[in-house]
Amino acid sequence: MSGKADAAAEKAVKKRGRLTYERKKSLYGYGFIGLWLVGTVLFFLIPLGKSLWYSFSDVSLDPGAVHTSFAGFKNYSKVLGEDPYYTEYLTDVLTETLWKTPLILIFSLFIAVMLNQKFRGRTLARAVFFLPVIIATGPVFRIISGDMDSTGNSGAAQFSTMFSTDLVGQLMQFLGIYGISDRMSGFITAVADNVFGIVWSSGIQILLFLAALQNIPSSAREAAQLEGATAWEYFWKITFPYVTPFILANLIFTVIDSFTNPMNKVMERIGTMRSQFDFGEAAAMAWVYFGVVLAAIGAVTALIRRSVYYENE
Numbered sequence: 101m102s103g104k105a106d107a108a109a110e111k112a113v114k115k116r117g118r119l120t121y122e123r124k125k126s127l128y129g130y131g132f133i134g135l136w137l138v139g140t141v142l143f144f145l146i147p148l149g150k151s152l153w154y155s156f157s158d159v160s161l162d163p164g165a166v167h168t169s170f171a172g173f174k175n176y177s178k179v180l181g182e183d184p185y186y187t188e189y190l191t192d193v194l195t196e197t198l199w200k201t202p203l204i205l206i207f208s209l210f211i212a213v214m215l216n217q218k219f220r221g222r223t224l225a226r227a228v229f230f231l232p233v234i235i236a237t238g239p240v241f242r243i244i245s246g247d248m249d250s251t252g253n254s255g256a257a258q259f260s261t262m263f264s265t266d267l268v269g270q271l272m273q274f275l276g277i278y279g280i281s282d283r284m285s286g287f288i289t290a291v292a293d294n295v296f297g298i299v300w301s302s303g304i305q306i307l308l309f310l311a312a313l314q315n316i317p318s319s320a321r322e323a324a325q326l327e328g329a330t331a332w333e334y335f336w337k338i339t340f341p342y343v344t345p346f347i348l349a350n351l352i353f354t355v356i357d358s359f360t361n362p363m364n365k366v367m368e369r370i371g372t373m374r375s376q377f378d379f380g381e382a383a384a385m386a387w388v389y390f391g392v393v394l395a396a397i398g399a400v401t402a403l404i405r406r407s408v409y410y411e412n413e
Contacts, residue, residue, distance in 0.1 A: 192365055230306070321334070
């Protein structure tokens, strides 16, 4: 009877020309979605479609107008077969992402486990590791990496020496082990050169791992303590299974973040072609890169998703 009464009351309200509370809430929701939809169409879908069309077209510029004519796969063949830099830069970015991503995940999980412990100054420590997310701008990262010339502050080179990243190479040379294996020394030097980059790129991952660690029920730790489990056993049998869904999320986020970093060589090459008004080739580069990113994310997801532990399993 109450349902019929509510329906009757709603009909009476509508007859009087007034909106019910539920109807108002639904209209508010449609309003917010409408704003998002307008922005998505104007600033995402239309430019995306134009970019795809440019990649298959010869683009010419006249004062105040852009003219296009269909050219098939001409731009793609030019990018992949004739451009002297694109494929080399793409290989470099893929290689860098391949070895840097595991290091970022391992470092993030380690720091998250440490920050999840109770100690004095824990809040400050968490803020310090999350600080790069707030101020993660290109000039700041270049200064910390020691690349002062690209920021226009070549006179401040003395400041960048405190962030010098060649110390490991100098130490290896001093110890006489620099030339033992060029490949091994090159890898160690590359890792050392990117220490600040790895730390700088780990803020979001640390935050997600912290959220996963705090969701571990206290009963699991109590049961492990009653069974006499060591910290090592607790990590691999309790902590690690609970954070595996976040490992997959962090892995995908890290791969996308690495590929979309505006300071990587592929992104810089696309920007250079665009600044030279070669819109067709720049669009083809961007779409090839987009395909590579999708393939990498698909491969990562397919490899990792079977190892993900879900609490309801």
